[in-house]
Structure formats: structure tokens, C-alpha cells
Amino acid sequence: MLRPRGLRAALAALSTAVLTATLLAGAATASPGTAPAAESPTSAKAPQAAGNKVVGYFTEWGIYQRNYHVKNVETSGSAAKLTHINYAFGNVTGGKCAIGDAYADYDKAYDAAGSVDGKADTWDAGALRGNFNQLRKLKKLHPNLKVLWSFGGWTWSSGFGEAAKNPTAFAESCYNLVEDPRWADVFDGIDIDWEYPNACGNTCDTSGRAAFKNVMAAMRAKFGQNNLVTAAITADASSGGKIDAADYAGAAQYVDWYNPMTYDFFGAWAAQGPTAPHSPLTSYSGLPQQGFYTDAAIQKLKGLGVPASKLLLGVGFYGRGWTGVSQAAPGGTATGAAPGTYEAGIEDYKVLKSKCPATGTVAGTAYAHCGNQWWSYDTPATIAGKMTYKQQQGLGGTFFWELSGDTTSGELIKAIS
16 A cells, blocks of 8 residues: 655646546556456546445454454544444354454443543443443534444354345344343444355355345334434346345445445465455456446446445555565566465554565556565555546445454544544
């Protein structure tokens, strides 16, 4: 996410009009030595005013190895820039919504130093602790901040097939959990992260094209109009791909907005490459899979009838990387996943900005080649370009995965805001 100092200075000097034109042109243009871009975003004018939602994921497991807590959302300055937090994840099992990690969610005791408001948790009967209580305290500091409980995710999406057999009962279970009197004031709605309806993710779903629409209809019916109902959805815009597998257009009437996951298009699960940016904004010459870029997903969803105001632009606060790479430009061969702090092939921006600084840009995002490693990730500069795209497309806002990947001073969320 670092970029040449010359570009940083140029951006600061440009007027708003020139900035808009330059960033969008740059989004589709590779740096010297990279593959040239094939196209730019399809629409140059916003069909309507863009929204300003900024939705960040907070992961319940981040409190362990990552040592990232709700207090960090405050001290980094991120809380003041967020409009919504998605708390990830609740489980989906046995046809119901269920607690993901009880200790992290509502049992872990925070001392005064670790607490958002500087006050230690108590062990009084019925006292709420854990992340839920810290989120409650964060909302008191930021009364306009909303929190949604997100269910599913890559690992826990296998339960949606069973849930889809009785959407009404599933929605009832989710409502009862989210609105549990112990923490009902913490949450302002629910986010469904089904990966993927009638398609394959960590597991394969065969519940049919109408299943997602039926589930979202049941959610809206149960949660009503006073609660938020949102969903993270696929960004696979390839012909016959995951967007085609479910009725996202038909379900749009029931959601406040969608979060198309416009990242993880490419990664070291293809161990030998070719290397490619995991979050390209546009297509470019050499793109390994057609339809695997942000603008393709946005245009396809809009073309199906999903309102632009109900689409948020997705940004990753992390990079994807390969090792055994000799070629600096995208499209090189590799021998496997680059080492990462928690998992091979993935690393936080806050680490990569120093460990492997960006050496070029392609398709509106950055890449880095250091030693025999090749990484792709977004920087403040490329996020600025994506925000220009968001404005031009009239999208409802931005969301990102996830808060702990940013620097302690919130470099990336500042670029969004």
C-alpha cells in the first residue's frame, strides 16, 4: 500500500477535478515494467450521489494471537471514521444462528488498562463482559456508530444449507440471539455472510438459486424495518460464476446493502502462479480469469438491477503473496505461498508496508517484489483511487476486511474517509 513519493506529492497538488480524472486513469494503468491495462471502469459519471458508509469488520478471534481489541478501534482513530462495525462471526449450525466464541464474545474480563473507557469489567451477577461489553462502551463514546452481528464466513457457511430448508425458523433463531436481553443494545442488526449460496466455498451448497432470496426475505420479515439487514456476497462476475448461482437481484429488496467481496480474486492457493493482484479494480492484459475484478462485479450486479446505493466497495487491509518469484511484474511463476505471520500466503498491511514495500501498481492496486517474494495489496494511494471510483459509480459506501490489518494510526481507514 506504499506508493512512490512523487505520486504522493502529485496527488496533494491536484485539484479535485484533476484528481478524479487522474486516479481513474491510473487505476487501469500499470507502472513501468508491468503488463498494460486493458480497460478502465465502464461508467465515468455517477448515476446518483454516492453514500458515505464506512463498514469495518472486527474479528472475535483477533483478541488472541493478534492481540487486537475493541480498545484498539478507539486508540487508532478508526472508531471516529466508522459508520458501522460488522462483528465476525456468529456460527450457523443445526439450522440456527449460534454463538461463535462465548469467551471472546461475552465472558473475557478486561482490566482498566484494556477497556475502552478505562474501567475494569466486574464479576457481578448478570454483568456483560468480553467484546460485547467493549462494543457497548465504544458506542457510548460514538453514539452514531452502529454494530451488526455477522454470521457465517468461510468456515461457518456450511450450516446455511440446513438453515435454508426452513428460513422462517432460521430467522427466528437469529433474531432471538441478536436480540438477547443481555446484549440487545449492542447490536443494530444482522449481516449474513454465506459463502456461497448454491455454489462452492469451503464446502459446496446445493440449496438452489432461490435459497438466498428466501433466507433474506425471512430475515427482513423477522428483523423488521428498524433493524439493519445486510449481506456479504460473492464478487465472481465470470460467465456462469457465483453471482449467477443465486438470486442476488431478487434478494436486494430485503437488504439495506450488499458487501461484494471485491478481494481475494487471486492468491497463492494457485501455488505456481501466475502472480496476480488479489484486489484489482479493473481488468488488465494478462488477467488470469475474466470477470475476476472489482468493476466487473459492480457492473454485473448493477446490470441485474441491484441499486448502486445498495452496493459497497470492498477493500482488503492485507496482502496475498507468493514465494519463488523472479519476475517483478504480475504474471510471474512461483513455487508456493509466501510466509505470513499467521498463515502462509497472507499478511497484514501494517507488516507489508515495511517488510515488502510496494514497487508498482496495476489495475488500480499495488504490488511488491522483494527478494523472491511477490505480494499484492492496497495502499493509501490506491484506496484513494478506489474511493474516486466509488464516488463515480454512486455506490453506497465502502467496507473492509478487517480492522486489525491497519496500522496503529489507521493509515488505510484515513484513506477511505
